[in-house]
Amino acid sequence: MSIEFRGLSKSFGGVQAVSDLTFEVAPGRVTGFLGPNGSGKTTTLRMLMGLVTPDAGTALVGGRPYAEHPHPARVVGASLEASFHPGRTARGHLRTLAPHVGVPAARVDEVLAQVGLSAAADRKVGGFSLGMRQRLALATTLLGDPDVLVLDEPANGLDPAGIIWLRDLLRFLASEGRTVLVSSHVLAEVQATVDDVVVIAQGRLVHASSLAEMVRLADSHVRVCGPDLAALATVAQEQGWRVDRRGDHLRISGASAAQVGAAAFAAGQAVHELTEVGANLEETFLQLVSGESVAAEKTQEVAA
Structure with a gap:
């Protein structure tokens, strides 16, 4: 199930956050959605999830807006600015959500095990480290066993072992045919994880290709x-x-x-x-987002 952005634009108080953004995210692959802080990544993802109304253009999942799916949380698992009640346990948090997502309570322990939180299931979230909160946020996205995952800065707060674990999990999920879109402002953070890259700066697309094609651009x-x-x-x-x-x-x-x-x-x-x-990919990425160099062969669609 693909994700499509077509001519997406949004401004806030005269500030253009996203401008005529068009690209596609293919199933069965991990796509890195990259750009510096303030480049429009989160606004774009919020428009995809129906949390922000675009001024123009469309953001579609499987050919329709997220809200038009009969069971949207079982189609798209999204982690955008996740928040948790500090007095709830990890298990309690997920059990509260399970009926709304439309899954049985047994699914809660499955996803806790999948993200490595079984031993902390009955601990209150208020005592969790940032990395543990990231794992719980990922468990929340997986609760409905969705075909599409949208993750905003999922590696934030993870230690090196956690980053390797996340990389392996995302690649496994993509190998099952799921569509995985991961945002980050640091290319090095996702370089070993992604198949495709989409780079934006100041709300505009500056590059979209496979990671291999971006490597060829590097100097x-x-x-x-x-x-x-x-x-x-x-x-x-x-x-x-x-x-x-x-x-x-x-x-x-x-x-x-x-x-x-x-x-x-x-x-x-x-x-x-x-x-x-x-090849110095990081240098190429910085050139792209600073406007010093934009690949002439940038595409509007990430190859499947």
């Missing part, structure tokens, strides 16, 4: 050190490669380490260091 380069950097730079420029001098080394783009080494050898130039530096 890999060769780091070169030697006794005569000026001569090495000339050699590289004669080959048509891009050269940036960075203090005690050169950064050469458009060639492999082997090509740079061969050109230096042919020109009789000594090289003390020749290192191929992998």
